[in-house]
Structures are given as structure tokens and as C-alpha cells.
Amino acid sequence: MKTAVPKVDNALPASGFKYLLSQLTLTPILCLLVLTGVLIVVLFAPLLAPHPEAAILTDESFSLPDDTMLLGSDFLGRDVLSRLLFGARVTLSVAFAIAIVAFILGCSLGFFAAVKRGWVDSVLSRSVDALISFPAIMVALIVISSLGSSITVLIVTIALIDATRVYRVARALGMDIVVQDYIEAARVRGEKMGWIIWHEMLPNALAPLAAEFGIRFTYAILFISALSFLGLGVQAPQADLGVMVKENMQGLLYETYTPLYPAVCIAIVTLSVNLLVDWFLKTTDAALPDEL
């Protein structure tokens, strides 16, 4: 027997979005503010930056902040603030592209495997297992050093690696959903597989997938930054948060904060996304009735 579900309006939200808004607390609001700021930077970096990305403004390395250069200069005498804005733009948009590609690839293959089962599932899952069994950074190093580093190669390589993780999640979610009677009902109706995946399965996997997207996005930021730090990611003179940490590392010897600015940027963005995802998962979980 089920207990009576009390008819409390906010317990059963008519619209998921309204419900989410009603559950906003300080942490998610802060995270949202940070991410909005980041979005503005990504979109309008050339307008916001006081100086061009690669212009050498002074011959003094690691100069202290002054009126023209609010965060001082870097090891070549370029404006750190401008490079930070341009760098964030590159890093974040590339990370976003990676997460999107990884998701489209991982989700479609994962759901496909869940629906098809049998040998299709076996072949796909074992190939993914094989890919996962290599350390991600090693695969990336091998591919990028043999193909040469460009934004496209970076996106495709990291997206492929990330897609294997997304595939695992999507397949597990799909396996749970595909045995439900409403999928069976769609099959009896004669629906094509594409419709079943898109209309019947996806809406029921959306909340955990959205959370997974956030996590993948942060990993992508860290991954490109790591590659750039190793010199295989975004190439100079283009700025990138990882590149900036690497370039200005020696600044630590001169007791400047220069290499810390991009590092802190990375930390703040990843943290915001992570906290937001945690909050989102927690709220959507609580909103689901038990019998789902």
C-alpha cells in the first residue's frame, strides 16, 4: 500500500523550473553569479580587455600592478589581466565544446547500447572499457603529439576520452529505463528506436545527465589546462589559463602572484560548476516522488 501523497503544492511542482527557483539558497546563487560573470567574459573578452592579447607593453617582467596594468605584467611584459580574459575565453569555450561533443557521442552510444543489448552492447562496452583502461592523459599525449596540437585536435581527442565516461553513465541510466513498461508500450505501438530514445528515455535521464554534464565540463577545463601546462594544449602566443600558469611559473621565484591568477580562476570556475551541480542533483532528487 502507498501512503497518501499529501496535496502540497510545492511538493509536486507543476513546473520543474519554478520548483528549482524556489529552492535557491546562497551557495547556488553565488555560483550562478560567478558563472554569469564568466559567461560575459567568454562572450565579450575583446571588448573588456584593456590591451591586446599578445602586445608587449613594457620590458619589465613581472612588474607590479599599476594604472595601465591592473594585475601587473607577465614574464614577457604583457598585460596579465587582458591575457587572463582572453585565456578564460579560450579555455572555457574549448571545455564547453568538449563537454558537448562528449555528451552527444556518449549519450547516443550509451542509450543505443541499452536499447539494443546483445552483441551491439557487448562490442560497444568492451571497446569503451579498453579505452578507459588507458590513463586519459597518456592517450591524449600520444594522439596530440602524433597529430600536432590544434584546437580541433584538442577538442576531438579530449571529447572522445570523456565520451567513454559519459557512455558508462548513459548506458547504466538507459538500462534502468529501458525495462520500464512505458518503453515496452512504445515498442508495442511500433515506435522507431530514435523516437524511443529521444522522447521516452531522454526526459527520464535528464536530471542525472545534466549533473554529469557539469562534472564533465569541469574535468575538461582541468584537462586542457593540464595539457597546456605540459605544452601540448593551446599554443603560444594564444593565451589559455593552463599556458599562463606554465609561462609565469618562474614568477614564483620573484615573489609575484602572476601564476596564481589563472590558477585561482580555474579553481573558482570548477568549484562553482561543481557546487551548482551538487545543489541541482540534491534538489531534483528530493523533488522526485519515491515511487519513481
Added chain:
Amino acid sequence: MTERDANETVLQVNGLCVSAQNRKRQLTPIVTDINFSIAAGKVTALIGESGSGKTTISLACLGFARAGCVINAGEVKLGSVDVLTLSNAQRRAIRGKDIAYIAQSAAAAFNSALTLNRQVTETAVINGILTQTQANEKAISLYRELDLPEPETIGDRYPHQVSGGQLQRLMAALAMMCDPRLLILDEPTTALDVTTQIEVLLSFKKLIRNKNTSAIYVSHDLAVVAQIADEVLVLKEGREVEFGSIDNIISNPQHEYTKELINAAHVMPEQLPESRSPLVDGDGLDALPLLIVKTVTAGYGRSHKYLALHDVSLEAYASRTIGVIGESGSGKTTLGRVISGLMQVKTGSVALSGQPLDDAINLRDREQLRSIQFAFQMADVALNPRHRIAKILGRPLAFYFDLPQQAIDKRVAELLDLVELPAEYAQRLPRELSGGEKQRVNLARALAAEPKLIICDEITSALDTVVAKSILALLRDLQNRLGVSYLFISHDISTIIKMADTIAVMRKGRVVEYGTTPEVMTPPHHEYTQLLLNSVPAMRTDWLDNLQDNTFSNQ
């Protein structure tokens, strides 16, 4: 165990109120002002539809409220102790020892990784009442008392190695380990087959009598309750409707709702429904069957390794109902799946209106797909929780008829009207509907395709008797108006008899008896049909006691 005074009150519940609490700490009452008492050795039944608060009350007697619920008023006196005023540690000490609980689904309540004995004896041993050796001996004697097979060794098995009915009885053994004064049975037989239900009921009754235990028996089926209870508390929407001795309630119900419950109970109809004449076609000849299932053998696993259907043949006629009855594992659902194309046959054929149907769904054409619709057992999971009713009902219309959106909206409203739901429901999500309403939407979806045949797979089994009755009435009404035929699958022979024109009795994948309802119902019966018929309780308190059939006593 000390001998107890017959008149001693074991449990006294006064003014019990339980409410649901949301995050803003607002209370919504679930159960209001419940009063009853149970004397030693007596059984009180809580009866009502789902959502009436029967489980909530029985849990409150343990001093427990589910997450999100609070007990906000009243007292629950076990002997002289008010359970509600005790600390958690004190409550924990009584649970299992003085009060024991038997859950509805034993299969879900047992840990599948531990042996049965370990779980049965656990409470007594960790509470220090018995040593492990004593507990084991006690368990064996309880197994014997509950008529379990091989009482000495059954405890060494794991939960998956015994049947559902046995598991339910093992749960009773678990509850009886410490000789509790009060036993709470929460729908213990609802999930069981009819024949198993009787066996379990017999064991429970014997056990309660032998141990002179008091019990609360929660159920929605008055006919079952009549066999075991002394007093009945009828509940509706968390309030007491009627309280009295079982004889009084059955013979002289005062309240309308009680009468409704009696009417809706799963008992044999007093007379068979009027048999309808076979249809004739335009030329005055007997109409050809709509659906012919011919010597179908099918199974699961690679190349049908595990057969679920052996050589099954049957015919369904237009605007008539064929009932398929059998216990779980009899292959009745598999038959439905084969006809709908969800499963492929090994040998045999299925033909609709004289045309052979391909056994794979993707090889059937749209017209064939449209002609056969499937109504699933659990409306809860058969409706996509993320789709609004408008989309659930609209999709078959778009899929089969290519209607424009406007026409779809209009038709959705008509369909809702057909299943007696208000048109505003189109904008709701499935979780905003009650169980019976969901089942109506489920039916409406099948009807949307304007099919010739609807396969109804146990569509009333998960519903309360009163709601089930209204769904059956709706089905009959729709058949008269739309001329649709049903393949009605059920494990409840009383339901089948009320619905079907022809009946196929299935057992272990074979049809053991097949014919029109009067033919099947006229003796001599096949021995299995007889067993099924004997398993339907009558609305009499002495039915179970008089049941002399040896089939049940020695299993």
C-alpha cells in the same frame, strides 16, 4: 510464555493522528482520530482502499512514522505502556519482542545474501533473549507449525530458493521468534497467487490461535479478512468509517462505503453473467474468429531454451472477451507478449482477421500494430512519468492516424471523456493521478488506436477492490459501445468469470481447460480449475474453517 488473561487488552489506540509534514513544517493529516483496542488472542482487521491510512496506523502502533510523517496526537498503549512516549532505544527494545511486523512483500523484505535462518533468528539473538542454538530450535518448531517443507533444513536456504508463499510464512516465523504479544500483518497475502494465499492464510490462522497472539491484519479485501479477523475497522481517507465484529460488518453493514467494499470483494458471482450468443456475419453465418492463436510454443533465452508456452491454441471473437487465467509462471503474460509481437514464437502461428501476423514487431505493418493494443498491469510504470497525459494519449493518435495537432487535442478530450476522466487531466503528469485514474489513462491510450483487440494484462490486480470494480464496469461499457474485444489476463477466477465469454485455464505454459464460461464453470472441472475455484474465499467467516479440501492442508 505466560498464559494471558483472555480479557486483557493488549493494545489500546486512542485518538491517533498522523500527518505528513513538508519542508515548511506544514502538516497535512493522513490519519485522524483513530480509536480501537485489541484483546488477547483477537485479530482486528484494518480495511480500506490505498491511501486510507491502514499501513500508517499499523506502523504507528510500532511507534514508527515513515519519513516525512509525524505522529501528532493520540496514544498507543501496549499493555500499560504508551509506545509513543518511549525513547527510540526503548521502542527498539519492544519491537520484535513485544510487537512484530510482517511486511507486504516478503521478497523485498528479506536480504537475499543471508540464509533464512540467520535472518529469522537475528532479532531474538541480538536482543539476547535466546542463544543461537535455542533460536535455531525455536525456528525449526515454528517452521513445522507453519507447515513449511523440510523444517529442519529449510532455514539453511537463501530467500531465492523458496517460493513466494513460503517466504511469506518464513516472515511470519521471523515475527513470532520472540512470541510477541502483538503481530502486525500488512497485506501479507496480497502479492500472492490465490491458491498460495489460502495456504498462507491457513498457516497464519493456525499460528495465531496456537500462540494466543493478538494481531492487526491490514488488507483491502473483505473476503480475505472475514476468514481471519474477529473485529474490523473500516477506514476511508484516514478516518474510521465503521467498527464492529466481523459478523456484524458482513451481515449488517451500516455505512455506504462498507456496503461498497462488500460488493466489490473478490468473491464468486452468485450467478454466471448472461452468456452472449456468438456473432453472426452479414450472411447469417457464424462469424470467424478475430484472433487465432494456433499451437504456439515459445520461450525465453537463446533459441527459446526455457519454454514458457507449450502448444497453446485459442480463439478470440470480435466484441467478446476471452479470459486467460493462471497463477504466476503459468505463461499467461507470455501469451499476451507473443500476440502483441513483443516475443517471437518457436513454432505455431498467430493470425488476426484471417491474416497471419508476423511475430516480430518491426515486420508488422501499421494497421496490424494498431489493431492489437496492450494495456499493462502496472499503470504506474506503463505511463512515462515525464509526459503529460495529453502527450501520452496524443502520441498513438499522431503515430497511427497522422492527425494534425488540433484534431489530436480534440480526440484526447474525447478519450478522457470515454474513460470518465475530466478533460483538464490532459495537462497533468501521471504522478498527479491516483492509481485508478492512471489505469483509466492506460486504457484510454489503448483505445486511442481504435484497436480490434486489447490485451488486458492483470489490469485490475494492483488496484483496490472498489476501484477494480469500477474499471471492470468501464471495460464492459466500452465493449458494448465500441465493439472492441479483450484478451483478459488475470489470476483471479472470480474476476474472469464476471468478464469473460470464453475462458482458457493455463498452468505451466499449457492450456488445461478451454471453453465458454458456462462450459468451464459446469462440473466436472479439471482438477486445477477446481483448485482455483476452491481458492476464492466466500464472504463468510467460516469459509476457511470449513475448507476440507486436502489440497491445501498438506502442502
